[in-house]
Amino acid sequence: MHVTHLSLADFRSYARVEVPLDPGVTAFVGANGQGKTNLVEAVGYLATLGSHRVSSDAPLVRMGADRAVIRAAVTQGERSQLVELELNPGKANRARINRSSQVRPRDVLGIVRTVLFAPEDLALVKGDPGERRRFLDELITARSPRMAGVRSDYERVLKQRNTLLKSAAMARRHGGRSMDLSTLDVWDQHLGRVGAELLAQRLDLIAALQPLADKAYADVAPGGGPVALEYRSSIGAGADSVRTREELYELLIAALMEVRKQEIERGVTLVGPHRDDLLLGLRGMPAKGYASHGESWSYALALRLASYDLLRGEGNEPVLVLDDVFAELDARRRERLAELVAPGEQVLVTAAVGEDVPGVLAGTRYVVSAGEVERL
Ligand SMILES: Nc1ncnc2c1ncn2[C@@H]1O[C@H](COP(=O)(O)OP(=O)(O)OP(=O)(O)O)[C@@H](O)[C@H]1O
Ligand SMILES: [Mg+2]
Numbered sequence: 001m002h003v004t005h006l007s008l009a010d011f012r013s014y015a016r017v018e019v020p021l022d023p024g025v026t027a028f029v030g031a032n033g034q035g036k037t038n039l040v041e042a043v044g045y046l047a048t049l050g051s052h053r054v055s056s057d058a059p060l061v062r063m064g065a066d067r068a069v070i071r072a073a074v075t076q077g078e079r080s081q082l083v084e085l086e087l088n089p090g091k092a093n094r095a096r097i098n099r100s101s102q103v104r105p106r107d108v109l110g111i112v113r114t115v116l117f118a119p120e121d122l123a124l125v126k127g128d129p130g131e132r133r134r135f136l137d138e139l140i141t142a143r144s145p146r147m148a149g150v151r152s153d154y155e156r157v158l159k160q161r162n163t164l165l166k167s168a169a170m171a172r173r174h175g176g177r178s179m180d181l182s183t184l185d186v187w188d189q190h191l192g193r194v195g196a197e198l199l200a201q202r203l204d205l206i207a208a209l210q211p212l213a214d215k216a217y218a219d220v221a222p223g224g225g226p227v228a229l230e231y232r233s234s235i236g237a238g239a240d241s242v243r244t245r246e247e248l249y250e251l252l253i254a255a256l257m258e259v260r261k262q263e264i265e266r267g268v269t270l271v272g273p274h275r276d277d278l279l280l281g282l283r284g285m286p287a288k289g290y291a292s293h294g295e296s297w298s299y300a301l302a303l304r305l306a307s308y309d310l311l312r313g314e315g316n317e318p319v320l321v322l323d324d325v326f327a328e329l330d331a332r333r334r335e336r337l338a339e340l341v342a343p344g345e346q347v348l349v350t351a352a353v354g355e356d357v358p359g360v361l362a363g364t365r366y367v368v369s370a371g372e373v374e375r376l
Contacts, residue, residue, distance in 0.1 A: 001074055001075065001076040001111075001112070001113060001317060001318070001319070001345070001346075002021070002023045002074070002075055002319060002345050002346035003021050003043060003072050003073065003074055003075075003112065003319060003346065004020070004021055004022075004073045004074065004075050004080070005018070005019070005020050005021060005072065005073040006018075006019040006021060006039065006042065006043060006070075006071070006072050007019070007069075007070075007071040007072070008038075008039075008042055008068070008069070008070055008071075009068065009069040009071075010061060010062040010065035010067065010068045010069065011038065011042055011060060011061070011062065011068040011069070011070055011087075012035065012038035012041070012042075012059075012060060012062060012068075013035045013038055013062065013371050014035060014038060014062065014371055015062060015065075015371070017039075017371070017373055019039065019366070019373050021346070021348075021364075022363070022364050023345055023346050024345075024346065024347070024363045024364070025342065025344075025347045025349065025361045025362070025363030025364070026346075026347070026348050026349070026363055026364040026365070026366065027349040027350070027351060027354070027357050027361065027363065027364070027365050027366070028040070028348070028349070028350045028351075028366045028368050028373070029350075029351050029352070029353075029354040029357070029365060029366070029367055029368065030352070030367055030368035030369050031352060031369070032352055034368045034369050034370060034371075035368050035370075035371055035373070036323075036350040036351075036352075036368045037053075037118070037323050037324070037350055039348075039350075039368070039373065040116065040321045040323055040348050040350060041053060041060075042070045043072065043112065043114055043116075043319065043321060043348065044114050044116045044321060045060070045070055045085065046070055046072055046083055046085060046108065046111070046112040046114075047109075047112045047113055047114040047116075047142070047318070047319075048109075048114075048138050048141070049085075049093075049105055049106070049108075049109065052116055052118050052120055052121075053118070053120055056089065057087045057088075057089045057093070058089040058090075060087055060089075061087060061089055066088075067086055067087060067088045067089075068086070068087040069084065069085070069086050069087070070084070070085045070087070071083070071084045071085075072084075072112060074111055074112055076111075081097060081098055081111055082096075082097070082098050082099060083095070083096075083097055083108045083111050083112060084096040084097075084099075085105060085108065093105045095107065095108050097111070106148045106149070106152070109141060109145045109148045110142075110145030112319070113142050113311065113316055113317075113318035113319065114318050114319045114320075114321055115142075115304055115305075115307045115308040115311065115318050115319075115320050115321070116304070116321040116323065117300070117301055117304040117305075117320075117321065117322050117323065117325055118321075118323035118324065119323070119324055119328075121300040121301070121303075121304065122296055122297060122300055124280075124299075124300045124303060125280055125287050125288060125291065125296040125297075125299045125300050126288060126296055129275075129276070129277035129278075132277060132278040132280075133273070133274070133276065133277070133278070135278070135303065136202050136205060136206070136278060137151055137198075137202075139205060139209075139307050139310075139311075140198075140201045140202065140205055142307075142311055142316065142318065143201075143205070143310075143311065143314065143316065144201070147198075147201060150194060150197050150198055150201075151198065153194045154191075154194045154195060154198055154273065154274070157187065157190045157191050157194055158191065158269055158272065158274055160187065161184075161187040161188075161190075161191055161269050162267070162268055162269055164183065164184060164187060165184075165263050165264060165266075165267045165268060165269065166267035166268070167267075168184075168264050168267065169264060169265060169266060169267030170267070172264065172265070184260075188253060188256045188257075189253070191252070191256070191269070191272060192249045192252045192253045192256070193249060195248075195249075195252050195272045195273050196245045196246075196248035196249040196252055197245060198273045199233070199235075199248045199252070199273050199276075200243070200244075200245045200248055202231060202273065202276075203231055203243065206229050206230075206231050206278065208310055209229060209303075209306050209307070209310060210228070210229050212305075212306035212309045212310055213227050213229055213302050213303055213306040214226050214227050214228075215306070215309075216301075216302035216303075216305035216306045216309065217298060217299065217302035219302075219305070219336060219337070219340060220298045220301050220302055220305070220333060220336070220337065221294075221295065221298040221302075221333075224282075224283075224295065224298065225282070225283065226282075226283065227280070227281060227282055227287075227299065227302065228280075228281035228282075228284075229278060229279070229280065229281070230278070230279040230281060231276065231277075231278060231279070232276060232277040232278070232279050233273075233276050234255065234270070234271040234272060234275040234276055235248075235251045235252050235254075235255035235271050235272070236251065236255070252271070252272065255271040255272075256269075256271060256272075258271075259271055280299060280303075282295060282299060287299050297328060301325065301337075305340070305341075308320050308341075308344075312344075317344075317345045319345075319346045319347070319348060320341055320344045320346070320347045320348070321347075321348045321349075322341070322347065322348070322349045322350070323350045324350055324351065324352070325337070325349075326349070326351055326356040326357055326358070327351065327352065327353065327356050334356070334358050335358055335360070337358075338357075338358035338359075338360045338361050339360055341361075342360050342361060347361070347363075349361060364376075
């Protein structure tokens, strides 16, 4: 798929901007702080309902405005669609498809697909487990948009189960009535069912991603690998053994039973996909804490390139977004990366210095300056 037109209103630094886009490569070039990343961030938002830079929507709305609108025309094969999201910080966001009546924001997932690489991705390697869980879950959703429903079901069940545990913990501390454990049993089953589905998808994803990540790392950092992706599950279900959803359900339920006493004491759910991590290994060591800055950066890029490969291979060609990637690479690696991504259906690149973008990526160029986006 590719985006044929991007239109923003009160998004970040833009009061209004219209950007027609071609398939192939488009480079946004301009000095620091001119609004290049803001453009690709908007495209990424349509694909994930979140920003790769901030966790809340408020900074995405232009200072002084009270809502932002991101609109994109999208072409997939013969089919064209118009998606629109209205961001209302503090209130529910709104969404429309093809100007028709409103749909849930979640319903637009799958129309725009992106794989976005940005300097913030260093946190994939160096950051907390939550960063890696988000990476996995966003990719799961890109592979299969219905997983957005599973993810939000999991969040909801987890929240309700935690509320129940918290009130049990409070009651215990204040010598109140002990809780009715059968209610907890019901929530265990909900958590087990949805959690097992999420787990199964993550494990399947990691198995598919592993060889691609290894290959991508070799492309960006020749001779620097190998890389190994290993799922660290709070219920001991690693990617080492293939497990069915039923098995994962049983494991999750058993793990919940095992920690039940502590959970009631602490008032929080201690096992499940929300406590898991993806271990990133590099030459037999964990990348986190061991890898150099350059290696960590290459690793993050390799994970994104592997994601891109995976989605393309499955017929879900996404838009590839490379935010500020070329400045970090030496000339040889720049050329390699450029050759790798040049055949993509649509590649959006940002760079502060035009010369950093390799010649093979000659395509459409825009100059971004003080909120103006002008085609060269
Ligand atoms: N909500 C907002 N309202 C108004 N301006 C904003 C808002 N959020 C960010 N900005 C402005 O947008 C600019 C940053 O834009 P952006 O991140 O796209 O820059 P860039 O061109 O990618 O720069 P760099 O080359 O440094 O990455 C900053 O000047 C910032 O002040
Ligand atoms: Mg930028």
